Amino acid sequence: MRKNKELVVCSLGLFKNQCTLEVLARIKTCDIVFSDIRGDEILRFLEKISARVKVISGNCKLEKTAQKVVSAFKEFDKICYFTYGNPMFLDATTICLKKEALKAGIKTTVLNAISSFDAIISLLELTEFSDSGIRVVNTISCNKSIVFTPEMDTLFFMIGILNLKGNEKYKKNFIKKLMAVYPKTAEFFIVDVKSVVRDNDTLIKVNVCDLAKSFKLFNERTTLFLPAIGVKNKSER
Numbered sequence: 001m002r003k004n005k006e007l008v009v010c011s012l013g014l015f016k017n018q019c020t021l022e023v024l025a026r027i028k029t030c031d032i033v034f035s036d037i038r039g040d041e042i043l044r045f046l047e048k049i050s051a052r053v054k055v056i057s058g059n060c061k062l063e064k065t066a067q068k069v070v071s072a073f074k075e076f077d078k079i080c081y082f083t084y085g086n087p088m089f090l091d092a093t094t095i096c097l098k099k100e101a102l103k104a105g106i107k108t109t110v111l112n113a114i115s116s117f118d119a120i121i122s123l124l125e126l127t128e129f130s131d132s133g134i135r136v137v138n139t140i141s142c143n144k145s146i147v148f149t150p151e152m153d154t155l156f157f158m159i160g161i162l163n164l165k166g167n168e169k170y171k172k173n174f175i176k177k178l179m180a181v182y183p184k185t186a187e188f189f190i191v192d193v194k195s196v197v198r199d200n201d202t203l204i205k206v207n208v209c210d211l212a213k214s215f216k217l218f219n220e221r222t223t224l225f226l227p228a229i230g231v232k233n234k235s236e237r
């Protein structure tokens, strides 16, 4: 490992006021900050802490982003990659960055930050889970073989990808399989917690029979919560 070089992957949390003192202090020690968060507010925030800030284009592929960041070690010793949520929670960019840095003999430090998972747990008051526990699903990785476990509380992350062009058959399959195992009257929740792009929490309760119609409400930040059936709903917990 090259002792004088370090990649620091850290985050805002979900919005500016959640940025930790640890993160602020570490950014100040870095020569440059790359960020994948777009918007003037965050850019201005970062520019107050660091003299050099570069926003990465949303269209840039993961591998290209990682190569771009690591190639900047030719010029700089300490580089910060600033992102959203917990950099280790369902974040392929962090893994890609770590791999690329390792290839170049550079160590990566990842700092903890508030995740959408934390905020969802608070918003849904999930202080206790169903008897079979809680299941956290990455919708992307199980697209082809989606499995439902109605006996467990379940959070479907990345559900918004089912609305993307090319994923129509996975969306159809998701709706069909879910409706086969949950009663029509069962309820699920569409969750979009307060974040850098919205000032309030959104929690929409929908009946399973209205699942197909509700897809138009899903975006890239939507998480779906399906409470275990046969146990009390959140409002009755």
Ligand SMILES: C[S@@+](CC[C@H](N)C(=O)[O-])C[C@H]1O[C@@H](n2cnc3c(N)ncnc32)[C@H](O)[C@@H]1O
Pocket: 014, 084, 085, 086, 087, 088, 089, 090, 091, 092, 114, 115, 116, 117, 120, 156, 157, 158, 159, 160, 191, 192, 193, 194, 195, 220, 221, 222, 223, 224
């Ligand atoms: C690529 S993952 C990144 C998660 C991020 N590392 C974190 O800790 O929140 C994106 C997924 O996280 C969830 N997510 C992100 N922001 C959210 C929000 N504001 N409200 C609810 N879920 C959110 C959604 O399921 C979304 O599809």
